[in-house]
Amino acid sequence: MGILQDNVLVLNRSWQPVSVTTVRHAVVQVYLESARFVDAESFDTFAFDEWIMPKDPEGGAGDLEAAGKNGRFIHGCAWRMPVPEVIVLSRHNGNSGFPIRFTRRNLLLRDHYTCQYCGSQPPPSELTLDHVVPRSRGGVSSWDNLVVACRRCNLRKEDLTPEEARLKLLRSPRQPRWEELQLSRMGDHLPASWRIFLARRFRR
Numbered sequence: 001m002g003i004l005q006d007n008v009l010v011l012n013r014s015w016q017p018v019s020v021t022t023v024r025h026a027v028v029q030v031y032l033e034s035a036r037f038v039d040a041e042s043f044d045t046f047a048f049d050e051w052i053m054p055k056d057p058e059g060g061a062g063d064l065e066a067a068g069k070n071g072r073f074i075h076g077c078a079w080r081m082p083v084p085e086v087i088v089l090s091r092h093n094g095n096s097g098f099p100i101r102f103t104r105r106n107l108l109l110r111d112h113y114t115c116q117y118c119g120s121q122p123p124p125s126e127l128t129l130d131h132v133v134p135r136s137r138g139g140v141s142s143w144d145n146l147v148v149a150c151r152r153c154n155l156r157k158e159d160l161t162p163e164e165a166r167l168k169l170l171r172s173p174r175q176p177r178w179e180e181l182q183l184s185r186m187g188d189h190l191p192a193s194w195r196i197f198l199a200r201r202f203r204r
């Protein structure tokens with residue numbers, strides 16, 4: 001457990017976020033030269049040998065002090081290295097995004113645990129999934145037709161369309177992008193260094 005299990009954002013060669021891995025796996029990938037560490041402020045990238053630094057402070061590696069500004073280090077006997085938060089793949093481009101599984105949990109994440117009709121945020125156990133076009137009218141269970149709803153709104157809607165129930169969707173449902181779910185999943189725990197990469201993708 002601990003630092004080696006922390007999350008590292010993985011960018012493809014085009015600097016688009018493609019996945020999240022552990023610190024342990026990120027370090028191995030960089031060691032094997034299939035990725036480089038990223039300083040999220042300067043956008044400088046570092047090979048394994050450039051990232052690791054001698055414990056002796058006289059040893060230099062001034063640039064890396066910046067990279068380790070989250071203040072956290074992995075310590076070896078005679079070396080230390082900043083805990084990486086972002087890596088960029090150097091060999092293959094990676095798919096842009098995982099296939100996103102169609103699950104209740106991912107629907108909750110997409111809709112931020114918020115009733116899509118009234119905006120309330122009851123405890124997750126009290127949230128239901130509502131078919132926008134009711135199943136009795138041929139509505140299917142899909143990203144485009146399922147939304148999170150509180151019990152009250154779900155009850156009010158019954159087998160009606162939103163218009164008939166006089167309910168308005170906060171936004172029309174669609175398949176979420178991988179990084180949207182990631183943002184939602186991590187909430188306040190999202191490292192500051194990730195934001196720019198995730199946000200950049202959003203603007204497209």
Ligand SMILES: [Zn+2]
Nearest residue numbers: 115118150153
């Ligand atoms: Zn509601």
